[in-house]
Amino acid sequence: MPRFFSPYKTRSPRPIKTTASRAPTRTADAQEAASELSLYFRQMSTDFHVINDLTSQPFDPTKKSPAHFNDKERKRELKWWDDSQIRVLLFATVGGRPFRFPSGEPAPVWELTNPFSYPEFAKDLKLSAETDLSYRLVYRACAGGPFRWPWLAGKVSVMWEPTPPLPLEVWDNDGIVNTASMLWPRGEIVLVPGDHLDIVGHYHLVKALPHQHGNSGHQPARIYWAYDTLQSTPQFDSALFEKVWTEIFSFSTKEKTLSRRKRMSATPPKAVSAAA
Numbered sequence: 001m002p003r004f005f006s007p008y009k010t011r012s013p014r015p016i017k018t019t020a021s022r023a024p025t026r027t028a029d030a031q032e033a034a035s036e037l038s039l040y041f042r043q044m045s046t047d048f049h050v051i052n053d054l055t056s057q058p059f060d061p062t063k064k065s066p067a068h069f070n071d072k073e074r075k076r077e078l079k080w081w082d083d084s085q086i087r088v089l090l091f092a093t094v095g096g097r098p099f100r101f102p103s104g105e106p107a108p109v110w111e112l113t114n115p116f117s118y119p120e121f122a123k124d125l126k127l128s129a130e131t132d133l134s135y136r137l138v139y140r141a142c143a144g145g146p147f148r149w150p151w152l153a154g155k156v157s158v159m160w161e162p163t164p165p166l167p168l169e170v171w172d173n174d175g176i177v178n179t180a181s182m183l184w185p186r187g188e189i190v191l192v193p194g195d196h197l198d199i200v201g202h203y204h205l206v207k208a209l210p211h212q213h214g215n216s217g218h219q220p221a222r223i224y225w226a227y228d229t230l231q232s233t234p235q236f237d238s239a240l241f242e243k244v245w246t247e248i249f250s251f252s253t254k255e256k257t258l259s260r261r262k263r264m265s266a267t268p269p270k271a272v273s274a275a276a
Contacts, residue, residue, distance in 0.1 A: 088187020096233030098128035132231035198236035
């Protein structure tokens, strides 16, 4: 099996049977897993709101989400946040650049009818050397979309090492979301080098361990608990993962903000300073 697909293999599903030789806990685990998987597929087939939230503009203006507020609606929302004294700590992720797009202007559109605009033709050989095809595909699609720099974008408070190339461009993204769209105009913003899945724990391959239910010692239905789904640069690691979540838990339980604030300008180049 090609390496691109090997981490995603799972064992073939088998009918759930209750026999004398099968531990009761294993049967219960199998039934629970089957019900969770069934619920997941039902939700995915009926709930597309998250897809609408990720678009730069609403499909239906009468059913737009808060992600598509106009200037007046956004100011009203921010006033409510201020009046409610809501504290904010935000982590914005930015992946390494596998392409050399022009600075100060939007990235070229990925034209499906033009093979030379495809990621494997347009990639920079040096910048993309340690990335994989999955990351280059999603990064290119996100970079070439219709997103424009939000006029209310907040300013980055702290940058964590390794520092990404600056200034941030309108096409910088984490493989799924444009980084500039994460810059909420309130609170502290930490710029973290990593892709969309790194920050939630999918930055390396972790094999699943056998369940410890009595002496059954059975193998779980899945082979891996975590994946490096998008192989981006720079390499995200456990130290950075722990640092992110330690800050999150600390912020949630203590009345303090990030220390050693290091302000940087997140203002886009003049050529792309139009409002979203």
